[in-house]
Amino acid sequence: MISRFAKQCGGVTIRATELCLAFVLCASAVGCGVSSDDGYDPHLRYANRSDPIVISVPANQPTTAPDPLKLDEFLSALPSLGAKVVLPAELPLAQRDQLKQSLDALFGTPAVPILPEGIAAVGTLSLDAEMLAKGSASYRIRCSSCHGMAGDGKGVSAGFPFPRDFRSGQFKRITGVAQNGKPRIADMKRVIRGGIPGTSMPLFDLLPEDNVDALAAYVIHLSIRGEVEATLIRRLHPDSEEDVADITTTARVIAAKSHRQWLEAQLPDATHSQPVLEGGMLAQSVRQGHVLFKANACLSCHEAYGKTTTYRYDAWGLPNKVQNLTQPEYHWGREPADLARHLRHGIKPANMPAVQMKESDIADLVNFLRALPFPAQLPADVRSEVERPATGRSP
Amino acid sequence: MNSIRPIAWPVRSLALLTVLATVVLLTLGALTTSFRAGMADPVWPTEPWFLVVNGHKYNLEQHRGFLLEHTHRAAGFSVGILASLLAVSAWSAGPNINSRLFGLVSIVALLAVYGGFHREMHVASDGRIARQIALQEGRIDVPQPEVFPLESGIATAVCAALVLLASGAHLATNQPGKWVRALAGILLVCVMLQGLLGGYRVYLDQLLGPELSQVHGTFAQVVFATMCCVPVLAAVPSPxxxxxxxxxxxxxxxxxxxxxxxxxxxxxxxxxxxxxxxxxxxxxxxxxxxxxxxxxxxxxxxxxxxxxxxxxxxxxxxxxxxxxxxxxxxxxxxxxxxxxxxxxxxxxxxxxxxxxxxxxxxxxxxxxxxxxxxxxxxxxxxxxxxxxxxxxxxxxxxxxxxxxxxxxxx
The missing domain is CATH 1.20.120 (Four Helix Bundle (Hemerythrin (Met), subunit A))
Structure with missing residues (x-):
């Protein structure tokens, strides 16, 4: 009986082993160099920009956000809604070809990205060819499916809220004193590492530091390249009043200007000092902040403190859902310094204006915003007003 | 002369139901990959009832990928439950008390330990969210939560090995319906493994990119093909x-x-x-x-x-x-x-x-x-x-x- 048992076990084991081996051999094909993930194909070139460049958004705000699968149609319809756009397809073919050649010569290819001479670094972050190539390979695996190969924010996996379009050279999270649309390297690394809660932007907190640096460097490359392309398209457009004598020379000038802005953006903004209040003084500050919130027309966008679903066009012509301030999950965190900065400078790409207030008023408004998601922290009179039902549109 | 039906009809019905549920799961998984929505929600794990509680916040048009991916997760949980019930019910009907006990004890132990592992992953996920908030605020002093809870992971692996051992040993016997019971045990382990592959595909995307999604996709086919054998083997063909x-x-x-x-x-x-x-x-x-x-x-x-x-x-x-x-x-x-x-x-x-x-x-x-x-x-x-x-x-x-x-x- 034992020998029969052993024989049967042996038979089953041998067969099972054969099957497993076959499975492993086949499955290892998945990872043994058959799939290529070392970087972009060296034959790939950046595609010509074909989507509209939005100069100004429609006057009437949108009532919903588009289906991510139908983004091209939505952008094509913007002019009919009153937006002012520049269509790259309206450039003469010869100029488009020349533009592409100039961009390829100055910025390289996705596999071998470069920057024009003179653009070597931003702060302590090197932008040399080796760093950019490393960043490009990492970007391809981790970022391109949402942010797109050229950083257009229209990648194959892009969902709502839409990923950042780097090509305009404008970013939302900016802690530099220059407030010129460019972030500090530290801001970029914070977003890369920490992700953005409530969106599909994940954390990359397990990546080594050099990989994060390389990603930041490559994003800067995409941003400068995108800015040069967009600016040249606008200037070359038949309706433009500007004259472009030589495309390559003009491209270098625009790239140099963009680089200067990146350098200027690295100086940090003044640190906001939020007084620590407790008890009755805090309640009074929150109450005052509420008054300021209403007086500065914040409710015009953050209807019912954001409980009503409203959309506003951003600088890229895409609808953004206005932040629900009664929910504790903020895209950019709820630190007093961050909130104060957003109030002081606004969020330009989101068309959120800056408030003109003295520091003490900003501190009160910050206290109100920090308490808003937590009804127990609001004074009773403020709470009753905040909790009034919203006449909301459904999500 | 009576012939014995080695597998009772409730087990056969459950096997068929599991296959049907897996078809739904595979459809949602294939749609998720086709529409490149695998990373629509970078947070894992989430509760099985996530969509029930939070679904109203999402719009089908704007959040198609997110809803697709989460429906896929919910379907995965359902298949996991059905696979667990199938394994328990198949082994409960074993003719030999020793092998029945061995099988059932190892399955129940696996379910208990896997539940504990999943709970620890939830805690780690909460830790990650806390870390995310800290990183956003520029604080890097918050420690990195465990990527893989080692102790409960090892315990789960040991229990899974026991289930596989019970299934393998059962195949060496001459008991009627041995293949159905063995496969039910093996499938339970495979379904759990597949679930972990899908979760870690999200959790470790930053390190591995889409590599794990390829393994997840391949393994799904293998598991489904094996699963289809269970109702076939449970049926009693005429001579x-x-x-x-x-x-x-x-x-x-x-x-x-x-x-x-x-x-x-x-x-x-x-x-x-x-x-x-x-x-x-x-x-x-x-x-x-x-x-x-x-x-x-x-x-x-x-x-x-x-x-x-x-x-x-x-x-x-x-x-x-x-x-x-x-x-x-x-x-x-x-x-x-x-x-x-x-x-x-x-x-x-x-x-x-x-x-x-x-x-x-x-x-x-x-x-x-x-x-x-x-x-x-x-x-x-x-x-x-x-x-x-x-x-x-x-x-x-x-x-x-x-x-x-x-x-x-x-």
Whole structure:
């Protein structure tokens, strides 16, 4: 009986082993160099920009956000809604070809990205060819499916809220004193590492530091390249009043200007000092902040403190859902310094204006915003007003 | 003389229900990949009831990918529950008390420990969210939560090994219904592993990119094909539904060759879906010829004899029909992905946005491929399955002589 048992076990084991081996051999094909993930194909070139460049958004705000699968149609319809756009397809073919050649010569290819001479670094972050190539390979695996190969924010996996379009050279999270649309390297690394809660932007907190640096460097490359392309398209457009004598020379000038802005953006903004209040003084500050919130027309966008679903066009012509301030999950965190900065400078790409207030008023408004998601922290009179039902549109 | 039905009808029904639930799960998974929504929610794990509680916050048009991915997760939980019930119910009906106890204890232990592991992953996920907030605020002093809870992970692995050992040992016996019980145990482990693969695909995306999604996709097909064997093995075919020995020798190895060819074809297909590998694209198309060739050869051999026609006719017939559909869908899927036309003509195929039509065609192509693999495996089981003569009930209680339905191991 034992020998029969052993024989049967042996038979089953041998067969099972054969099957497993076959499975492993086949499955290892998945990872043994058959799939290529070392970087972009060296034959790939950046595609010509074909989507509209939005100069100004429609006057009437949108009532919903588009289906991510139908983004091209939505952008094509913007002019009919009153937006002012520049269509790259309206450039003469010869100029488009020349533009592409100039961009390829100055910025390289996705596999071998470069920057024009003179653009070597931003702060302590090197932008040399080796760093950019490393960043490009990492970007391809981790970022391109949402942010797109050229950083257009229209990648194959892009969902709502839409990923950042780097090509305009404008970013939302900016802690530099220059407030010129460019972030500090530290801001970029914070977003890369920490992700953005409530969106599909994940954390990359397990990546080594050099990989994060390389990603930041490559994003800067995409941003400068995108800015040069967009600016040249606008200037070359038949309706433009500007004259472009030589495309390559003009491209270098625009790239140099963009680089200067990146350098200027690295100086940090003044640190906001939020007084620590407790008890009755805090309640009074929150109450005052509420008054300021209403007086500065914040409710015009953050209807019912954001409980009503409203959309506003951003600088890229895409609808953004206005932040629900009664929910504790903020895209950019709820630190007093961050909130104060957003109030002081606004969020330009989101068309959120800056408030003109003295520091003490900003501190009160910050206290109100920090308490808003937590009804127990609001004074009773403020709470009753905040909790009034919203006449909301459904999500 | 009474013949014993080795597997009770509730177990057979549960096996069928699990297969149907897995079809739904596979459909959602294929749609998730077709529409590139695998990372729509970078947070994992989430509660099984996440959509029930939070679904109202999301809009189908704007958040299609997110809702698709979360529905896939919910379906995964359902299949996990059904696989657990199947394993417990199959082993509960075992004729031998020792093997029944061993099997049940190891399964229950696995379920308990896996639940603990999942709880710890939830805690780690909460820790990650806290870390995310801290990183946003510029604080890097918050410690990194565990990527893999080691202790509960090892305990889960040990219990899984026990279940596999119980299943393997059970196969070495002569108990009726041994294959169903063994497969139910193995499938439970596989379903858990598949769930972890899917979760870690999200959790470790930053380190591994889409690599794990390829393993997740491949393994799903294997698990489903194995799962389809359970209701087949649980059924009691009549003697005229058994292949004679001479037919088995003619068809046996060819049926295995078909399974192998379909599986290899499927692996190339997974690579084509997830990467830009030109080699995989070519091999996927070339292997299709091999699959069709072997399938037609097998059909010709099977249909050349009355016994083959009688026993395997339906199986082979619908397999050939699926080949036809699969080829047509394959051509459409290929053209939709790789042909350059329209506004996205300048964009590389992997970077093109997927239209609804293209996504549906690719999903159907994947699902038919899955069905082809499952059908091939079931066909092979039917070819290799051997029935011993029926025994009386009193005879059947002698464990050494029980041999009601024995399938020769493939």
């Amino acid at each position: 005229e539904r058994q292949l004679p020995e001479c037919e088995r020798s003619r068809l046996g190895w060819l049926s295995l060759a078909l399974v192998a060819a379909v599986f290899v074809q499927l692996v190339w297909g997974v690579i084509v879906r997830h990467t830009a590998s030109p080699l995989a694209q070519r091999l996927h198309m070339l292997t299709a010829f091999a699959v069709v060739g072997i399938g037609v050869w097998l059909a010709a051999r099977a249909f050349s004899s009355p016994a083959g026609r009688r026993v395997l006719g339906f199986n082979i017939g619908h397999l050939l029909l699926m080949f036809v559909f699969q080829l047509v869908l394959g051509v459409e899927a290929y053209l939709g992905k790789f042909a350059a036309f329209g506004p996205q003509g300048d964009v590389s195929p992997m970077a093109r946005r997927v239209t609804e039509e293209a996504g549906v065609i690719r999903t159907l192509h994947v699902l038919i491929g899955t069905a082809i693999l499952a059908s091939s495996v079931v066909l092979a089981v039917r070819v290799w399955r051997r029935a011993a003569p029926n025994r009386s009930i009193s005879e059947s209680h002698s464990l050494e002589r029980i041999d009601e339905y024995e399938t020769v191991a493939v």
